[in-house]
Amino acid sequence: xxxxxxxxxxxxxxxxxxxxxxxxxxxxxxxxxxxxxxxxxxxxxxxxxxxxxxxxxxxxxxxxxxxxxxxxxxxxxxxxxxxxxxxxxxxxxxxxxxxxxxxxxxxxxxxxxxxxxxxxxxxxxxxxxxxxxxxxxxxxxxxxxxxxxxxxxxxxxxxxxxxxxxxxxxxxxxxxxxxxxxxxxxxxxxxxxxxxxxxxxxxxxxxxxxxxxxxxxxxxxxxxxxxxxxxxxxxxxxxxxxxxxxxxxxxxxxxxxxxxxxxxxxxxxxxxxxxxxxxxxxxxxxxxxxxxxxxxxxxxxxxxxxxxxxxxxxxxxxxxxxxxxxxxxxxxxxxxxxxxxxxxxxxxxxxxxxxxxxxxxxxxxxxxxxxxxxxxxxxxxxxxxxxxxxxxxxxxxxxxxxxxxxxxxxxxxxxxxxxxxxxxxxxxxxxxxxxxxxxxxxxxxxxxxxxxxxxxx
Numbered sequence: 001x002x003x004x005x006x007x008x009x010x011x012x013x014x015x016x017x018x019x020x021x022x023x024x025x026x027x028x029x030x031x032x033x034x035x036x037x038x039x040x041x042x043x044x045x046x047x048x049x050x051x052x053x054x055x056x057x058x059x060x061x062x063x064x065x066x067x068x069x070x071x072x073x074x075x076x077x078x079x080x081x082x083x084x085x086x087x088x089x090x091x092x093x094x095x096x097x098x099x100x101x102x103x104x105x106x107x108x109x110x111x112x113x114x115x116x117x118x119x120x121x122x123x124x125x126x127x128x129x130x131x132x133x134x135x136x137x138x139x140x141x142x143x144x145x146x147x148x149x150x151x152x153x154x155x156x157x158x159x160x161x162x163x164x165x166x167x168x169x170x171x172x173x174x175x176x177x178x179x180x181x182x183x184x185x186x187x188x189x190x191x192x193x194x195x196x197x198x199x200x201x202x203x204x205x206x207x208x209x210x211x212x213x214x215x216x217x218x219x220x221x222x223x224x225x226x227x228x229x230x231x232x233x234x235x236x237x238x239x240x241x242x243x244x245x246x247x248x249x250x251x252x253x254x255x256x257x258x259x260x261x262x263x264x265x266x267x268x269x270x271x272x273x274x275x276x277x278x279x280x281x282x283x284x285x286x287x288x289x290x291x292x293x294x295x296x297x298x299x300x301x302x303x304x305x306x307x308x309x310x311x312x313x314x315x316x317x318x319x320x321x322x323x324x325x326x327x328x329x330x331x332x333x334x335x336x337x338x339x340x341x342x343x344x345x346x347x348x349x350x351x352x353x354x355x356x357x358x359x360x361x362x363x364x365x366x367x368x369x370x371x372x373x374x375x376x377x378x379x380x381x382x383x384x385x386x387x388x389x390x391x392x393x394x395x396x397x398x399x400x401x402x403x404x405x406x407x408x409x410x411x412x413x414x415x416x417x418x419x420x421x422x423x424x425x426x427x428x429x430x431x432x433x434x435x436x437x438x439x440x441x442x443x444x445x446x447x448x449x450x451x452x453x454x455x456x457x
Contacts, residue, residue, distance in 0.1 A: 002250050004227040004234070008135060009176035011253040012128045012162045017120040017440070020127055023259035025440065027403070028126040031093055031101035031263045032108075033416060033436045036450070038092045039106065040068045041340075041419035042085040047196040051203060052081045064110040068423045070451030075114040076210040079160075082106040083203035087152075089340065090198075090322045091269035091419070095261055095403075096130075096137050096372045097144065098151035099202065100159065104129045106206040107160040111167050111213070112445045119442030121167060127258055129163035129209075132179070134257035134372070136227065139248040142240030143374040145190055145305055153188025153201035154237055158227075160209020161216075168213050173224070180222030181212040183233040193271070194312050194323040261372045262403030265412065268338040270321070272399075273306035274328040276379035279400055280393035281332040284383055288391055290333060292352065297359050297384035298329045303376030304364045314357055318343040329381075330356035369397070409437075423452055 020028075042048060043066075052066060055077045064078035065071065067085065083106040086092055092102040108125050111117075117125075133155045144151045161182035165175040185208040188201035216222075226232045234243040268278055277300050284290060302325065312324040321327040321343060330353050331342045347353060369377045378395035385391065398404040407415070413433050420429040432449045435442060442448065 001228055001246055002248060003225075004136075004139070004245070004250060005176050005180060005224050006172065007250055008132050008162075008227070008252055009179055010172040012132060012166050013170060013172040013175045015124055015128050015166060015253075017124045020124060021256050021259050023262075024127050024256055025123055027258050027262045028123045028130070029437065029439055030265065030406075030412065032105055032122070032126060032439060033412060033433065034093050034263075034265050035086050035101035035105040036432070036436060037416040037419035038089055039082055039086040040424070041091070041422055042088040043068055043423070045085070045088045047088050047199050048081060048085045050196075051084050051200070055081060062114045064113040065451050067450050068452045075110040076207045076214075078113075079107045079110040079206035079210045080203040082110065083206035084199045087202035088199035089269045089343075090271060091266055091340075093263045093265045094272040094373075095263045096133055096151065096155065097374055098156060100130050100133060100152075100156065101263060102202040103152060103156035103160050103205040103209070104163050106203070107209040108163050108167065109445065109450070110206070111164045111210050115167055116444050116446060117167050118444060119439035122445060123440055125163040125166040128166040129159035130258045131252055131256070132162045133159040134261065135250070135252040136234065137372065138257070139234060139244045140238055140240065141242065141244070142238060143305055144237065144239055145308060145374060147237070147239035148190050149237060149239070150188035150190055150193075150198070150201050153205050154186045156202070156205040157182040157186035157208045157212075158233070160206055161212040164209045164213035165216065168217055170213065170217060174216045176224050177220065177222050178213045178216035180224060180226040181215055181220065182208055183226045184222070185212065186233070186237070190309065193309060194315070194320045196319070264399065264403055265401040265407050265415070267399070267401045267415075268328075269340055269343055270328055270338060271309055271323050272373075273302070273309045273375065274325055275399040276375075276396040277302060277325060277381050278328050278332050278338050280379060280381035280396045281329050282336070282338075284381065284391055284393050285333060285336055290383065292333050292356065294385050294387075295333060295359060295383055296386045297361060298333070299382045299384065300325055300329065300360065300362045301376075301380040302362060302364055303368065303374065304366055305368070305374040306376065307362060307364050314354070315348055317345050318348055321348045325362055326357040326360040327353070329360045428452075
């Protein structure tokens with residue numbers, strides 16, 4: 001049997017900034033920048049306000065700020081509320097069949113702020129958490145979504161514990177205890193997609209990482225074979241029932257999965273399972289100057305697991321619409337874009353939008369593309385006009401913003417500014433982007449301009 005718990009913990013504890021391949025650092029920087037932007041944009045949403053109202057300010061010097069208000073909270077509470085904000089818009093990046101940045105970044109910023117960590121340590125912590133998550137995912141041939149588990153909240157709990165253990169400088173044994181503690185805190189259900197609770201998954205997962213690492217640092221213990229044991233994490237959460245505990249490859253630290261798989265930046269604030277189809281639909285709308293009245297049917301061919309995530313065929317709220325292929329196609333056709341302005345209850349319930357839902361026909365395939373996403377090899381979209389003519393878009397394999405088709409620095413900056421200028425002045429937002437772009441040179445996370453002031457309010 002593989003000694004998974006101890007070996008992965010040894011990698012995390014021994015990881016140093018100088019060890020990181022350039023592609024890993026590039027991916028981590030992109031993930032951190034993008035997550036901070038959507039976190040600030042999401043902070044005013046109702047779910048975040050509800051969670052924030054339940055948290056008492058901290059008077060301790062080792063607290064961390066709620067973003068972007070700057071209210072001092074206990075580090076674990078800051079990770080919670082900022083994690084909810086990071087995921088509430090569903091605009092955060094995607095990888096490993098989940099949302100690694102939405103849990104890693106809030107945990108790292110909260111614990112790193114508390115510890116006065118450097119930017120280089122924050123990047124190393126991100127890589128440590130991602131690599132542990134990716135290694136464990138590689139040992140499971142099935143897909144957690146199909147079992148009803150949200151990978152962000154399940155695998156993410158172990159990843160955030162590893163990241164926070166790395167920030168705290170824990171040795172291999174205490175790091176293993178931190179990961180093992182987090183294994184009993186991992187939880188999140190796909191059935192709650194399209195509700196406030198999905199964003200709570202991210203907040204609680206970030207909070208769990210801070211808590212697990214702090215408990216381990218104080219001598220709290222857990223089972224040091226918790227990942228591989230026959231009653232442990234990998235078997236308990238296995239959708240296949242056959243995790244590769246005996247004969248899998250344990251190569252964390254030799255195979256850099258972050259460099260290979262990277263992160264996929266979202267261009268639309270909807271479930272990533274819709275993005276390739278949105279790219280195709282917008283392409284057809286733009287090329288043919290489509291008028292909604294000319295369209296009698298929209299045909300989408302996608303993956304079984306993608307459709308499983310997209311549970312709302314007739315959404316009635318902005319939250320529900322994030323998990324609806326029908327809405328994604330309707331917004332692309334009617335608004336000619338799928339942005340934050342379309343993800344409102346008012347737009348979703350417009351009669352013309354609702355009428356378009358009925359025009360969308362989804363078919364699925366069991367085929368899955370190689371890599372970390374349980375998606376079909378491609379998404380295919382075609383439009384049937386009232387004249388009978390059929391317009392077809394070429395199959396879309398990779399969405400724009402993916403690791404294979406990444407945003408340029410300027411495109412990433414444009415999204416960041418669009419998110420953050422809802423709260424900050426453009427000058428403040430631009431300064432923060434430049435700080436994050438040079439994160440490895442930052443001596444203290446406390447120097448980041450993450451909070452608003454009176455002139456920017």
